[in-house]
Amino acid sequence: MNPTNPPRSLRSVLLSALVLATLAGSRAAAAPTQDTTPNPYIGGNITRTYSADDLKKTYGILDMAVGEIWVLNLPDTVTDVITSRDGVLQFSQRGNRVVMGAIASSGSYPVLVMTGDSVYFFQARLSASRGGGVRNVVVRGDESPNQDQQMPGFPATPATSEVAPPRSSSPVVRSVPTPALAVPVAAIQPAQASVSTPVTVAAPMRSAPAAVVSAPVSVPVSVPSAPVAAPSQAVDASVDFRALSNGQQTMLYYQVINHGSTPLTFDEASLTLRNAVGPVAYTPTRRDVTVAPGQAVQGQVLIPNAQTSFDALWTSVATDGQAQARVTRTVTVERVN
Numbered sequence: 001m002n003p004t005n006p007p008r009s010l011r012s013v014l015l016s017a018l019v020l021a022t023l024a025g026s027r028a029a030a031a032p033t034q035d036t037t038p039n040p041y042i043g044g045n046i047t048r049t050y051s052a053d054d055l056k057k058t059y060g061i062l063d064m065a066v067g068e069i070w071v072l073n074l075p076d077t078v079t080d081v082i083t084s085r086d087g088v089l090q091f092s093q094r095g096n097r098v099v100m101g102a103i104a105s106s107g108s109y110p111v112l113v114m115t116g117d118s119v120y121f122f123q124a125r126l127s128a129s130r131g132g133g134v135r136n137v138v139v140r141g142d143e144s145p146n147q148d149q150q151m152p153g154f155p156a157t158p159a160t161s162e163v164a165p166p167r168s169s170s171p172v173v174r175s176v177p178t179p180a181l182a183v184p185v186a187a188i189q190p191a192q193a194s195v196s197t198p199v200t201v202a203a204p205m206r207s208a209p210a211a212v213v214s215a216p217v218s219v220p221v222s223v224p225s226a227p228v229a230a231p232s233q234a235v236d237a238s239v240d241f242r243a244l245s246n247g248q249q250t251m252l253y254y255q256v257i258n259h260g261s262t263p264l265t266f267d268e269a270s271l272t273l274r275n276a277v278g279p280v281a282y283t284p285t286r287r288d289v290t291v292a293p294g295q296a297v298q299g300q301v302l303i304p305n306a307q308t309s310f311d312a313l314w315t316s317v318a319t320d321g322q323a324q325a326r327v328t329r330t331v332t333v334e335r336v337n
Contacts, residue, residue, distance in 0.1 A: 047136040052120070055139060059110065059121035064089075064102040067132040072098040072122075075141030076115035082300060084110050084244065084251045089124060102126045110244050110336055112253065117296050119255065123336060236260035237291070237325050239314045243307065243333040250303035250333055252282065252312070258291040264325070265290050266316040268301055275310040291316075307333045 050060050052075055064070055078093045088104040089111070098113055104126050111122040120139060236259040243252045252273075258264050268284035283302045291297045314327045 046134055047138060049138045049140060052118070052139050052141055055120040055122070056118060059123045060137070062100075062111070062122050062124045062135075062137070063127070064100070064124050064135075065127045065133075066102050066105050066129040068101065068130075068135060069133075070100040070135045070137065072100065072113060073136070073138045074098070074113060074115060074120065075139055076118065078113060078115055080112075080114040082112040082114070083124075084246060084249070088126065100124075105129070108336060109246070110251070112300075114298055119253070119298055237264055237316060237327070239327040239329065241312050241329050241331045243303075243310075243331050244336050245306045245333045246336055247306050249305060250307045251300055252303060252331065253298070253300045254314070255296055255298045256289075256291050256314075256316070257296045258293055261293050263290055263292050264316045266314070268299065270315050271301065272313040273303070273310050274313075275307060280307065280310050309333060 054060075062070060074096045077096050078098055081091050081093055081098055083089050085107075088102070088107060088109055089100060090103055091098055091100040093099075096115075100111075102124070105128040106126055108123060108125045111124050113120045113122065238257045238259065240255045241252060242254075243250055245251075256264070256266065266289055268286050268289070271282070271284070273280035273282060280303060283304065285301060286299055289297060289299070309330065309332045312329050312331050314329075316325050
């Protein structure tokens, strides 16, 4: 065997190894390299997440600057957005989203976002422009709120409803006295009932059989019951209050839940507020509000000055006008800066 000329089998092995090495090198060259360079066209994180249950107990802080757009994503369809002062914020509600922007460049104002059966609390802290931008707030949904839940900031003891007592429906018993029948003995004796003396045979003498009612008898007289006592069901409603003040004026928020089977109506003008000095003036915004059975209604009234605490007396009437409920609560005002 010539050492400079290897056998054919060895040459085949060497040739195969050379081909495999060439293919491996080409694959390594063709493999793409992972680019770890950050994308300069992707900004930082703009999303903040809250729990829906948390925002029913306390408020989420929105540090808003002029020129920014804030998007609030709620778990349910938004029905109303309320602020304590006009002209400081602008907003637009679309489905379950609220798009907000700051108009004023300073101040701190409460923002209430209402859905069908919940109220979510925010506090907007405004500042001057910092170049614009977009902020996204996501409120994670939770279980449907129980109608017996308390409004944020209040004890778990449910308010008691004092129902005006209905008028008595007991039948009226009248004592019908039977007049004493003075029947002469001569009138009872037929021998003396002479035709020649018609006066002694007078018709009233024939009423003598009524003498069987010899003693006064209490005869129950059927008297129709008064309309008020017809339905004996009581008005079953609960009311919760929360008050926020910025040091100049106070906003009183309320929620009414109808636990009964009859619709309720109430008027904000019938709300009575009193503090240690006397009556507290306020501005009602809704009249003749109806709460369907099993439903909740929220609203607010404006107190034009700052308060620390006061008593609130709320009254309602069933739509059939037959029962009335009263709820009294002591409201402690929360100060917002």
